[in-house]
Structure formats: C-alpha cells, structure tokens
Amino acid sequence: MCELLWKEAVGKREEPKKDRIRGEPIRARGSGECGNCSDRKMLLSFLAVSSLGAAVLYALFSWLIPAVVQYNGWWALFWHDVIVEKTLDTLTRSTRPQRLLRAVQQKAIKGDPQSVISAIDYFCRHSEWAMNVGDEKGSILDSVVCEVCPTTALELGTYCGYSTVRIARLLPPGTKLITLEFNPAFAAVARQVIEYAGLQNKVCLVEGASGDLIPKMCQMFGIKTFDFVFIDHWKDRYLPDIKLLEECQLLRKGSILLADNVICPGTPEYLEYVRNSPHYESKYFKSHLEYTKVEDGLEKSVFLG
Numbered sequence: 001m002c003e004l005l006w007k008e009a010v011g012k013r014e015e016p017k018k019d020r021i022r023g024e025p026i027r028a029r030g031s032g033e034c035g036n037c038s039d040r041k042m043l044l045s046f047l048a049v050s051s052l053g054a055a056v057l058y059a060l061f062s063w064l065i066p067a068v069v070q071y072n073g074w075w076a077l078f079w080h081d082v083i084v085e086k087t088l089d090t091l092t093r094s095t096r097p098q099r100l101l102r103a104v105q106q107k108a109i110k111g112d113p114q115s116v117i118s119a120i121d122y123f124c125r126h127s128e129w130a131m132n133v134g135d136e137k138g139s140i141l142d143s144v145v146c147e148v149c150p151t152t153a154l155e156l157g158t159y160c161g162y163s164t165v166r167i168a169r170l171l172p173p174g175t176k177l178i179t180l181e182f183n184p185a186f187a188a189v190a191r192q193v194i195e196y197a198g199l200q201n202k203v204c205l206v207e208g209a210s211g212d213l214i215p216k217m218c219q220m221f222g223i224k225t226f227d228f229v230f231i232d233h234w235k236d237r238y239l240p241d242i243k244l245l246e247e248c249q250l251l252r253k254g255s256i257l258l259a260d261n262v263i264c265p266g267t268p269e270y271l272e273y274v275r276n277s278p279h280y281e282s283k284y285f286k287s288h289l290e291y292t293k294v295e296d297g298l299e300k301s302v303f304l305g
C-alpha cells in the first residue's frame, strides 16, 4: 500500500535520462545536480533577486528620493518640476495647473480666499509640489503686504494665482493688484482660481511679458508709481525688470520690492545689485523653498529714491 502511494506521489516525475552506453543517469551539466534541482535553484535565485530589487525600489521611492528632494534644492526642482510633472502629465493627460485647479474646485469654498490658499497648500504638500510661494514664505509675504498697505501693487509672475490670491485678499478696498503672466495656459487657470476666491474685482491679470508690459503701466492703468512690487517670475528677469521699473519712474521713495526665491533657484545678480546700490535698503528673510526644507528666502528692498 505504502509502495503504491509512494509510486503515485513520485511516479509522475520524469525518469532521469540515462547514458545509452553506461546506463547511468545523466547529471545536469556543470552543477552535478539533476535538472529539477537546478530549476528549483534558478527559481529561488530569481525570487531572491526580484525581492531584493523590490526592496531597493521601495527604499528608493519611500525614503531616499523624498529625503534627497527635501534637502537638496537642485534635486528638488529637477525631481518635482521635470520628472514628476512630466510623468503625471503623460499619465493623466492633464497639466499640473489643471490638476491644481481641480483640487481648488473640489476642496475650497467659493468666495473664500483662505480656503483656496489652504486647498492649494494641501494639494502641494500631499499630491504634487508646485512653484507657488507656498505657506511658509507666504506668511512673510502677508506680513509685508499688511505693513505696506499698498494702494498700487504689481506682481511679476502669476502662475496659478496662489500669491495673487494671498496678496489681493489683504489689500485695502479700492486697491487693485496688477499681475503679469506670459504663459496663456497658466493665465487661464489663474483667472479661474482668482474668480473662485471671489477676488476678480481686486485683480487685473495681464497676459504678456514683463519687459513689454512694464513700460505700458501708465498708459494702460494710469499708474504713476507702485507702492509694492512682488517679484516672482523667471529669475534672470529680476534685475532687468527692476532697472526697467526705475527707468520708467514707476518706483517712488519708499516703494517696497519683495523678491521670492533669492536663494533657490537663486538670483545672485539681483541680490548683489539691491544690497550694494545706494538707492536701496535691503533685508533678507530666511525661509525655505516652497513645500521643502531647502533653504530659500525673500529679499525686501526699500527704494530710497
């Protein structure tokens, strides 16, 4: 009986092939083992290698990459702005500003600017990083706007309208914020974000390049000088554009310039200029690159005339 059961159990295995001349079983080449043993060994090594690979990938994505991009500015921008954004754009067939707008429409309360700001910050901390000034530097921006209490205000670089909403919600009645954005797709999203926050009457979003629009401020809006300018467009434009504001006499004694990202990605020529020019008194506010732990800050410069 036992013999029968044993045959039943092992009988289905292939008989090892035998050497035709010597009649001995042929062993698996090189290993000194039978074919089945070597298959099992291969399977085990495959499982070991793939589990090791999975563990390495897990460590990479759950720990190493987040740690590196939290503390290294170059990697943070490359990871969030190139790798993640392009991948998500391709996978979701939408753009980051469109995804950000959807988050606002789903999470924020219409007509409530604070809820729009919170919805964007939540989206950027939990779903996708985006190049808004962010909550940490945003509170410095808020305090400067409150201190200046401007009657004329200009923003260079709107993107999705996050800082526009932050500034406009604090403006005294009757003050309009002029914000410039040269990317039509970003401008279209920003208009919807500003309208969702109920601030469309306090903001004038102009589509176009700062270099072309700054000289037209008087002609377009009858503006003589700006009390407050928030500078947050492409970093190589900071210096030429404040020189343009000076040339067009759009700065008065006491006008305040607040420049974002002076450390990361950085604006060395601009900093050198405002810190060494006798026409400015400048102060650095240390903070972090939006939604990371990388050092960045805002430079507040008072125009002395």
Ligand SMILES: C[S@@+](CC[C@H](N)C(=O)[O-])C[C@H]1O[C@@H](n2cnc3c(N)ncnc32)[C@H](O)[C@@H]1O
Pocket (backbone or CB within 6 Å): 131, 132, 133, 134, 156, 157, 158, 159, 160, 161, 162, 163, 164, 180, 181, 182, 183, 186, 208, 209, 210, 211, 232, 233, 234, 237
């Ligand atoms: C860093 S984002 C602005 C972020 C925004 N201030 C915020 O904190 O929510 C910079 C924006 O400036 C725009 N920009 C860059 N150079 C510009 C220029 N010369 N004129 C107008 N817009 C510009 C870009 O298209 C981009 O949307």
Ligand SMILES: [Mg+2]
Pocket (backbone or CB within 6 Å): 131, 132, 133, 232, 260, 261
């Ligand atoms: Mg910025």
